[in-house]
Amino acid sequence: MNPKRKQRLYLTVFLFLVAGGVTALLIQISGENMNMFYPPKDVVSGNAPVGERLRAGGMVMDGSVIRSTQNLGVTFVLTDHQGAEFSVRYTGILPDLFREGQGILVEGQLNNDGVLEATEVLAKHDENYMPPELMELQTAEQQQTPEPVMSAYPSSSMPLPQSSSDDS
């Protein structure tokens, strides 16, 4: 093999190693920082792991929101209106559009009692937005609801993070 070819071979091997390394790291680290989403029935049935960071969602059950009078602690129940429901505990400020009956996403860990200790509560940000995770729940629930004629507010559908930790 002439030196020029040898050099090119080394370069190619090096590039492949770098690309492979980066890919492996990407998969590894994204695996570690991935939050799975679970609907209420998975949380209740025990499909959702205890003590791991995850996302769950559901509708806030009417009359279930209890505010602490001392601090910003709050508990509420999320339901799929089909019999599965679980409690959420959270300390902090709830999103502007957090209301009873509304679809909500929470991020946090399940404890041994089946209560979700939330670190983040995400609500839809305007009347027309539904977190995609909850879209299926919603459609299963009210299949006859007609499509909205005009979907206004095209550009505002992020669930605003209301994290109690610094989100920057």
Place this chain on the structure above:
Amino acid sequence: MIPELGNFALTLAGVLALGAAGVGLVAPRDEVMQRAAMSMVLGQWAFSFLAFAALTYAFVLDDFSVAYVANHSNSLLPWVYKVSAVWGGHEGSFLLWILIMGTWMLAFCLRSGQYPQHFTTRTIGVLSLLNLGFICFALFTSNPFLRLIPLTPADGADLNPLLQDFGLIVHPPLLYAGYVGLAIPFALAVAALLEGRVDATWARWTRTWTNMAWAFLTCGITLGSWWAYYELGWGGWWFWDPVENASFMPWLAATALVHSLSVTENRGTFKSWTLLLAITAFSFSLLGAFIVRSGVLTSVHSFAVDPERGMYILIFLALVVGGSLTLYALRATQTQVKVSYGVLSREFFMLINNVIMVVSLAVVLWGTLAPIGYEAISGGRISIGTPFFNAFFVPLGLLLLCALAFLPVLNWKRTKTEVLRSVYQAMAIAGVLGVMVWFALDPATIVVATAVALAVWVVITHIRQLVFRALRGSLPAAFIGMTLAHLGFAMGTVGIAVTATQSVESDVRMTPQSQVTLAGQQVTFTGVTNVQGPNYEAQQGIFILTDPDGRNAFELRPEKRRYLAGGNVMTEAGIKPGFFADTYISLGEPLDGGAWAVRLHYKPLVRWVWIGALLMAVGGVIAVFDKRYARQRRRVAAAQGSAATA
């Protein structure tokens, strides 16, 4: 009547785009055709402008029979927002995109005196073909001029309150100017591939346009971040949201392009790599458009879900990327040159920059698309959070700072090791400073101390070389621009490192007249009053910030607004801005007994992030005014003058 004229004007712009594309790509060497292509560019711009003006007219006159106006405006909306609401939704913002595309093309034609005519014509052809794709997209899938007749609503649904802000007026136009501006290096690359010629002159032309587009993109992203910070009400300035990522990816590619072009211009190497980056950067612009406009991801900016639009953009994207890459594969090898350089050379350090940019691009791409891929394969839903991005961007950023510190003293081709002595001296000073920072802050923040030290190192080596060059009297604009951009990067990194780790944030329950302490300041909540805005009513909290001894009182008035037309609730933060730190208060929700949930932030150096980014943009623009570009223009003008007289 006016909206129909707008529709007609847009159609005409499309026809002219088709004409210019045909002429430019089929007969670039025919002189009559060259002139025709030029005038058709003017026509595309003029008719896009008319279409845009027609839509603006409909907004200003509250013509709610136009569906787009009815969905995005309201008679109560202040007039400034009626005008900016033109680009407040999908259809109108795409019309703005087309207008900006036309403006770039027109600017390109006006400055094209320096290029050979057939090359200009070919580039115009490529640009017009792209513009044709955009105009067809607007006309067939997202026409802003559609009427709601006879079901004309009495009033409009109102513009999203988040968008009723100064941010909406400036952020999209600047961002689009960046996105669309990248079409010019793309078209120049495709034209160069068609001609089979890439040389230093080509790189010089392309650099000017790339720098301008890159500077616009930088400003656009920065403004978006600042807007999110003060308007979303929760004090974050970057969420790794898919749409932010969509603008960040072309930026990373364009940053790599800016650097690789400099090597191609000065040393005639990296040619095929530069061409590939020019194609990549614009492709990521289009991918960004796809992500934002197809509804494939849901985020703060996503326009309404519409599979037809998504499909159109996806096909367009596939054609553009596929076509240009095929051309690249067929032609790029013809442009190869062998140039050698050592490790201690600018070339090598530009290579480091490019590798870091490309790896960052891969990380962002993965983090953005992995959730979609996962859902497509397994049906489950996942989200990838900030820790994933931090795990990559912290080490990559530090590595980039290290490389940057060496750059000012390096020559092209090779550098004597003795020159590095000053770099090591600077490193020693920065190191001492870093240790001091480490002790001053919490000991756990070694990464922050490292970032600060490295940034200081970069600043010292750059300033030293700047002074050195100024004393020698050789201080070209390109060098000033580069220095400014790199100082901006250092400043931004310090801002990010400090604000991300040293911020204080607390959610508290406050009753009127109660006090809390926030990072050495007293915060007194005096109560809430009701205020009436032009199209909303608000509860306004009044907070007094003072030093611990009660001096330097500063009043903050965060609001909880309810917009009358849509009933949307919005949190408007109260911010005490400062060069060294912001104090940021937002109202949560009312609790029992007149108490409120209140979020308090103390964010040190948060403004450095944006100031740093703006410095980068300014640096990029200054570099364009380097004498050698002006010299080149004069030379070409002189050559043409003598040719005309001969």
